[in-house]
Amino acid sequence: MILPIYVYGHPILRKKVSLLDDTQDYSALIADMFETMYHTQGVGLAGPQVGHSEAIFVIDTEPFREGDPEAEIYKGAFINPKITNESGVDFTFNEGCLSLPDIHEDVTRKSEIDIEYTDENGQRRKEHFKGYVARVIQHEYDHLQGIVFTDHLSQLKKMVLKRKFADIATGKLHPHYKTKNK
Numbered sequence: 001m002i003l004p005i006y007v008y009g010h011p012i013l014r015k016k017v018s019l020l021d022d023t024q025d026y027s028a029l030i031a032d033m034f035e036t037m038y039h040t041q042g043v044g045l046a047g048p049q050v051g052h053s054e055a056i057f058v059i060d061t062e063p064f065r066e067g068d069p070e071a072e073i074y075k076g077a078f079i080n081p082k083i084t085n086e087s088g089v090d091f092t093f094n095e096g097c098l099s100l101p102d103i104h105e106d107v108t109r110k111s112e113i114d115i116e117y118t119d120e121n122g123q124r125r126k127e128h129f130k131g132y133v134a135r136v137i138q139h140e141y142d143h144l145q146g147i148v149f150t151d152h153l154s155q156l157k158k159m160v161l162k163r164k165f166a167d168i169a170t171g172k173l174h175p176h177y178k179t180k181n182k
Helices: 027-039 131-144 155-160 162-169
Strands: 044-046 056-060 075-096 104-118 124-130
Touching (some): 027 056, 056 131, 104 131, 124 131
Antiparallel strands (some): 044 056, 056 075, 075 104, 104 124
């Protein structure tokens, strides 16, 4: 089932999430999140973005292969994730977000991460990711902390975007997918 995307201005995007009981079966929610992510042409989607204030996100970095045939690809669900280390070089990339339609800005993040999480099969994992996969994970993990990617921008850049933020929050922007702003 395709879920509505909660957009900038909705309070759920600013709340830290609760942990899930990782012994439960979340396959229906995960399937809905993947379906929603593909429908909206995203590469990641976090629980708060679909109205679930819980520690879960899904990613599929396959679309990066178009622009970079050597890009590492990863598809999976992350339940109760915890980034334990960020390392590598600073990596600047033009990010966007389904919860902030029509906004794309350069954001600098570390190029590598270590993360612990429970996967969609209920298995606890500790993994190291780099490149685009690490970036998408960091972006989605931020959502679980009540952070959106524009929080990483300078005050000046945020002032320039103020009108767009207001348009999103008041429903004046109409992306190709269903949204919820209040």
